[in-house]
Amino acid sequence: MAEALTKSAARNVFYGGSFFFFAIFVGLTTHSHYYMNTSSTDVSTLSDSVARGKHVWEKNSCINCHSILGEGAYFAPELGNVWDRWGGKEDPAGARETLKAWMAAQPTGIEGRRQMPQFNLTDQELNDLADFLEWTSRIKTQNWPPNKAG
Ligand code: HEC
Numbered sequence: 001m002a003e004a005l006t007k008s009a010a011r012n013v014f015y016g017g018s019f020f021f022f023a024i025f026v027g028l029t030t031h032s033h034y035y036m037n038t039s040s041t042d043v044s045t046l047s048d049s050v051a052r053g054k055h056v057w058e059k060n061s062c063i064n065c066h067s068i069l070g071e072g073a074y075f076a077p078e079l080g081n082v083w084d085r086w087g088g089k090e091d092p093a094g095a096r097e098t099l100k101a102w103m104a105a106q107p108t109g110i111e112g113r114r115q116m117p118q119f120n121l122t123d124q125e126l127n128d129l130a131d132f133l134e135w136t137s138r139i140k141t142q143n144w145p146p147n148k149a150g
Contacts, residue, residue, distance in 0.1 A: 039140065040139055040140040040141070040142075041138075041139050041140075042135075042138060045135060045138075046135065047131065047135075049127065049128045049131040049132075050128075050131045050132050050135040052125075052128040052131075052132075053128035053129045053130070053131050053132025053133070053135075054132050055128075056121065056125045056128055056129045056132070057129065057132060060119050060121075062079070065116070066078070066079045067079070067080075067150075068080045068136065069136070069139065069141060069144070070144065070145065075114065076114065076116065077149070077150055078145055078149075078150025079133060079136075079150075080136055080137065080139070080141070080145070080150065081137055081145065081148065081150050082099075082133060082137075082150075083095055083133045083134050083136070083137035084137050084148070085148060085149075085150075086098045086099070088133075088134055088137060089137075092134065095130070095134070096127070096130045099126065099129065099130050099133070100123075100126050100130075103119065103121060103126060103129075106118050106119070
């Protein structure tokens with residue numbers, strides 16, 4: 001056995017190690033994509049209105065105050081599961097109406113409560129937003145967030 005690490009051995013460790021972990025990285029990334037498309041989300045229900053709803057979400061920067069599936073700001077409630085919180089699983093039409101009423105009622109002006117701006121969204125935008133939040137609520141997040149309040 002060599003007494004010291006030779007230059008070429010060090011180079012082999014470097015290239016070999018880099019290649020080995022790069023291969024693991026590519027494998028895990030591929031697996032994550034595969035898992036997202038086949039297990040954690042339902043691609044078959046990913047409609048145009050869900051995509052439009054996501055654009056409403058992005059265009060109005062809801063994420064500046066809210067988080068969605070943990071991603072975003074922590075000023076306002078998590079919205080990945082707001083559809084479930086509002087009973088959308090049992091009564092989707094009711095949750096849709098609740099969302100519209102909520103958006104129309106902002107800002108509430110209630111003293112001591114954090115305020116949400118009025119976005120003046122059209123009925124179409126509200127329906128798209130509802131479709132987006134409903135679809136998002138069905139993503140299998142491996143039980144995240146840990147409680148209903150998000
Ligand atoms: C400036 C910060 C801010 C922005 C931007 C914002 N919100 Fe809010 N939102 C709030 C706050 C604060 C609350 C909680 C208000 C309360 O409880 O009285 C809230 C609550 C909500 C709720 C009810 C959550 C629950 O669990 O009761 C929904 C739904 C919601 N927002 C949707 C949206 C959507 C959709 C957008 C983008 C179009 C948006 N918000 C943008 C601040 C914001």
